[in-house]
Amino acid sequence: MDSEWSWEQNTLINELIQGMEVARKLKEDLRMPNSVDSRDMLVQRILSSYEKALLILRCNASTSELQATSQAFATLLPDSPLSVHGSPLSEYVDGSIKNHQEIKHDSKKRKITPKWMDHVRVSCESGLEGPQEDGYNWRKYGQKDILGAKYPRSYYRCTFRNTQGCWATKQVQRSDEDPKIFDITYRGKHTCSQGNNAVLPPKSPDKQEKPHSRNIDIHHVQASQENLTKFRNILSASTDKLDNGDMAYPFTFPSTLDNQDNHSLIPLTLENECFLSDQCQTHLLSPTTPESNYFPSPNFQMNEFDGIYNRPYSESDINEIISTNTSATNSPIPDFNFSLDPVEIDPNFPFNSPGFFS
DNA sequence: TTTATTTGACCCTG
DNA sequence: CAGGGTCAAATAAA
Numbered sequence: 321m322d323s324e325w326s327w328e329q330n331t332l333i334n335e336l337i338q339g340m341e342v343a344r345k346l347k348e349d350l351r352m353p354n355s356v357d358s359r360d361m362l363v364q365r366i367l368s369s370y371e372k373a374l375l376i377l378r379c380n381a382s383t384s385e386l387q388a389t390s391q392a393f394a395t396l397l398p399d400s401p402l403s404v405h406g407s408p409l410s411e412y413v414d415g416s417i418k419n420h421q422e423i424k425h426d427s428k429k430r431k432i433t434p435k436w437m438d439h440v441r442v443s444c445e446s447g448l449e450g451p452q453e454d455g456y457n458w459r460k461y462g463q464k465d466i467l468g469a470k471y472p473r474s475y476y477r478c479t480f481r482n483t484q485g486c487w488a489t490k491q492v493q494r495s496d497e498d499p500k501i502f503d504i505t506y507r508g509k510h511t512c513s514q515g516n517n518a519v520l521p522p523k524s525p526d527k528q529e530k531p532h533s534r535n536i537d538i539h540h541v542q543a544s545q546e547n548l549t550k551f552r553n554i555l556s557a558s559t560d561k562l563d564n565g566d567m568a569y570p571f572t573f574p575s576t577l578d579n580q581d582n583h584s585l586i587p588l589t590l591e592n593e594c595f596l597s598d599q600c601q602t603h604l605l606s607p608t609t610p611e612s613n614y615f616p617s618p619n620f621q622m623n624e625f626d627g628i629y630n631r632p633y634s635e636s637d638i639n640e641i642i643s644t645n646t647s648a649t650n651s652p653i654p655d656f657n658f659s660l661d662p663v664e665i666d667p668n669f670p671f672n673s674p675g676f677f678s
Numbered sequence: 679t680t681t682a683t684t685t686g687a688c689c690c691t692g
Numbered sequence: 693c694a695g696g697g698t699c700a701a702a703t704a705a706a
Contacts, residue, residue: 460683467695475697479682491697 438506486512
């Protein structure tokens with residue numbers, strides 16, 4: 321569980337399990353004559369699962385310093401389960417480690433150097449608009465010309481900054497060398513409801529960045545950490561917290577799959593992966609979905625720990641966090657009838673066997 | 679009317 | 693003091 325592999329292992333395992341379960345569903349579904357739509361959905365879910373699984377493996381394969389990058393997950397991923405369950409420390413830009421309690425955002429002006437940063441470089445096919453498909457709702461609050469930079473830098477903050485006190489921000493800087501490339505710097509972790517459920521239900525194209533031809537270029541990777549980070553951006557919420565079973569995601573899969581048979585044993589970890597159905601349609605299957613496509617799912621505080629460490633919560637915020645966190649269930653989402661039951665898989669399958677990820 | 683974006687000014691850091 | 697980050701009024705869009 322605490323192994324450096326846990327996050328990836330769990331992600332991969334869950335992807336495979338997901339694929340298997342959905343395939344099973346599909347098999348059952350094939351007996352029904354009138355559910356073509358759901359079949360399509362099932363197929364997409366299967367494909368998405370395997371895409372993700374492959375992505376994981378590719379990431380591993382392309383990363384020589386995996387051990388280090390596994391650590392990187394802990395510090396780089398905004399909602400990394402490792403960072404969540406690690407010590408309550410944040411890594412500062414300068415590399416120093418400080419106690420979260422020192423972090424304050426009392427000034428209205430420039431914030432203290434952010435405790436957490438994540439740098440991602442993504443590519444946009446069109447080269448015209450920024451790559452925004454990262455699973456969060458961002459609101460642009462500024463843009464500045466940067467000395468020596470050909471293109472202005474855009475500043476975004478979490479849409480739920482006011483409503484949920486989420487202080488995550490990001491900066492988008494188009495690369496001078498290649499306008500198709502965008503350097504995205506994330507600051508702070510999401511403490512809002514979308515913090516762990518970067519789910520992208522279909523939505524009309526809009527706002528911030530045009531969706532046309534947007535495509536995260538998986539091949540454009542600067543470094544292993546970045547690779548993993550980008551990978552995380554793609555998979556983001558779906559795989560967060562896999563290692564502790566805290567898998568509640570306020571995303572209701574839009575198809576009829578989930579409620580048509582409760583016996584099909586889609587476990588929490590798989591239900592979470594419902595994000596695949598949309599997110600992967602977005603990221604992996606269809607690159608044309610705009611960003612800002614998520615269920616806000618208010619009152620859901622997924623990123624409790626991050627949030628506490630990340631900013632000076634108000635008392636009410638903290639109370640909410642605590643209550644959420646301490647409530648027995650791992651799923652604060654009333655809509656879901658999750659089951660934590662282990663998934664029905666072949667116990668002989670050596671998912672966790674040594675070398676499985678090699 | 680509400681919500682998001684733009685943009686100039688303000689403020690902080692180095 | 694310059695450069696960068698943020699605020700907030702003005703503006704645009706839904």
